[in-house]
Every structure is written in structure tokens, then in C-alpha cells.
Amino acid sequence: MGKVAYDAVVVGCGIVGAACALELARRGMRVVAVDRGVVGGGATAAGMGHIVVMDDSDAQFALTRYSQQLWHELRLDLPDDVEYEQCGTIWVAADEEEMTEVRRKHDYYRSRGVPTEILDSRLLKELEPNLREGLAGGLLVPQDGVLYPPCAARFLIETAQEQGAKVKIGAEAVQIGRGCVRLSDGAEITAGIIVNAIGAGAPELTAGIEIKKRKGHLVITDRYPGFVGHQLVELGYLKSAHSVSSDSVAFNVQPRRTGQILIGSSRQFGSEGSEVDNSILARMLQRAQEYMPALRSLSAIRVWTGFRAATPDKLPLIGPALGDQSVFLAAGHEGLGITTSLATARLLADHITGAQTQIPIEPYLPSRATKEYVHA
């Protein structure tokens, strides 16, 4: 391959890179997206596909809500294999202390235009009969949904191709900067804009950013249609997802359109191998069975692991990298990259083209992270 000029090279065809390629191509740019593996084969293939509004911070809320709405707008265009379902989330409260959190979350969401419903113990059991007796209640967020991430990434890339984007699979970037992407076979691609969208590997191509791998395990069962109706997440999940040091597990189950049930989830730092860790898997399943005892009688057909790309402040890096005007980041989405891919791409493309962004981009700009580290 000789030197070809493009307006933008997107490195990485996970769901985030795929969304960026599409958004930039839509703005009329000559785009090429490259990936060393296959489309949607990284964290995207490992993810749960929960499209969820979260409120760890106002910035996280803004990005997840914006993106959830973009998925909703796109739903009629999504092919069947993306399996998009607006099944809603129920945040399950085990006790009265967690019901206080249910009420806080309800007020926070409703005051920002997200419909929610507080469920008491009886209503919760009516909606999800396989949950154990004695849970205090929950919060239903009906506009949340689920989808099958690898097919969603493929759909975004194919739509980008329809808009004129080129895609190169099996192309590993070894260096990016100054308007040039160098591939492992020595080929170079030049472009005024380079988007680093390689997820957890992003620091390998862009020095000075802090992203750590956070390992997760998931289990999928055989088909049991109707066993679960909503994505169910324990409110204790918030505590475990917040913990940045220790290994944690939380009850988190998802109904798939196939009738299968996806069971999560775990979080581990410092475990870089992709092998299944039986002790954390056992803890995760134990936790799931505490909430849903009948899970014990189902057959699991597959277990896998994946790596979330975690930043210190739990917000992704979206926008110009420091020190090189041609490089932009779209990485570090931790456990929310499926949800936030579409909003990430919109924000980045708006920023690059000088258009008005729908939500402020500042909380996600890579420059904020550098400032934090300097003062840390």
C-alpha cells in the first residue's frame, strides 16, 4: 500500500471507533478506519450491551443520557441481529438503606427528564418473580435497553462504508502522530485527523494518558425465555463499581432476545491475562444466586472475560490529545462504552468540525486529565 491521503484515520474498529468513523464520514470527510483484528472484536465483543443512564457524576449522567437517546433514535435502523430491546433497568434495593438510594436516584433522574418508577417489594416481585423474597424494592428506568455489541459495531462500520468510509482489517498501527499512522507492515496512512480509538491499548499509541485495564467476567446461559424481563442490577453495584482498588462482584443479569441470560459482573485491576479466574467467577455466581436463587438450576453455556479501559476519574477521554494537533482520543470508556459510543462520536465530530456540541465536551477533554495528574 502506498501513501494515500485521507481527512481522517480512525484507529480501532470497536464500537467507539466504528461510531467515530460513521460520524466523521457523515460530515463529508474521507475516512479510513483500521483495526489489527476484526470489527467489534475487542472489549466490544466482551461487553454486556446494557444501554444505561448512570449518575456517578453529572458528566457521566450527561454523556450516558445523550447517548441513550441517540440509540433510541437509531433503533428503527438497527438490523435484527443487533437485538436492541428497550427492556428497562431495575436497580434492585436489598434493604432500607438502599431504598434511600432508590429515592435519591429517582429524584435525580426525574429532575433531569428521565422517567423512573419506584417499586416496593411487592411490585418488584410481580415484575421479576425469580428474584428472591424479602428484597426491599427497586427503581425502574424504562428507557434503558440492551443490544448485542459486536453486531452493533459491525452495523456502524457498514453504515460508515455506505457513507464512503474505507475499512482496513488486519492493519496494526504501531505509531501515530504528525498526521501519519504507521502500520506494522511499514505502510503509512496520512490524514490531518487521527483518532486513537483502541480502547484499553490507547496509551500504547498516545503517551501521557492514564488508562488501566479492568478485567471483567461474564456468563451466558442456555435459553430460558421469560426468566428475566429487565436488566437487573443490585444497587450495591454502585459501591463495587466505585471501588478502584479491590476486586469486586455484583449481581447484574440481562435478558437476551434469544431467551438466554447474561450474568455479570466482576471488576479486577492488575489481572492482565484473559484466562477465567475461577475464584472470582464463583464469587460472581454466588452473588447472582443470592438475588436470584433459581439461577442455580440453569445451564451456563459459556464464560468469557474482557477488559474495560478505566481512567482515574471514570470518564472517557474525548477530544484533542496534548502535544500533537493531528491526534484525537476516543478511549477510556470503562464499563459504559457500548452506551456512550454514539455520544462520543457526536461530541468528537462536533468538536473537530467546530459545530455546537449538544452537551459540554469539557468534562471529557483529555486536557482535564493532565491537569489532574499534575496536581495529584
Ligand SMILES: Cc1cc2nc3c(=O)[nH]c(=O)nc-3n(C[C@H](O)[C@H](O)[C@H](O)COP(=O)(O)OP(=O)(O)OC[C@H]3O[C@@H](n4cnc5c(N)ncnc54)[C@H](O)[C@@H]3O)c2cc1C
Ligand atoms: C465484562 C464487560 C462488560 C461490559 N458491559 C457493558 C455494558 O453493559 N454496557 C456498556 O455500555 N459497556 C459495557 N462494557 C464496556 C464496553 O464493552 C467498552 O467500553 C467498549 O466496548 C469499548 O469500545 P472501544 O471501541 O473503545 O474498544 P474495543 O472494543 O476494545 O476496540 C478497540 C479496537 O482496537 C483494535 N486495536 C487495538 N490496538 C490496535 C492497534 N495498535 N492498531 C489497530 N487496531 C488496534 C482492537 O482490535 C479493537 O477492535 C463492558 C465491558 C466488559 C469488559
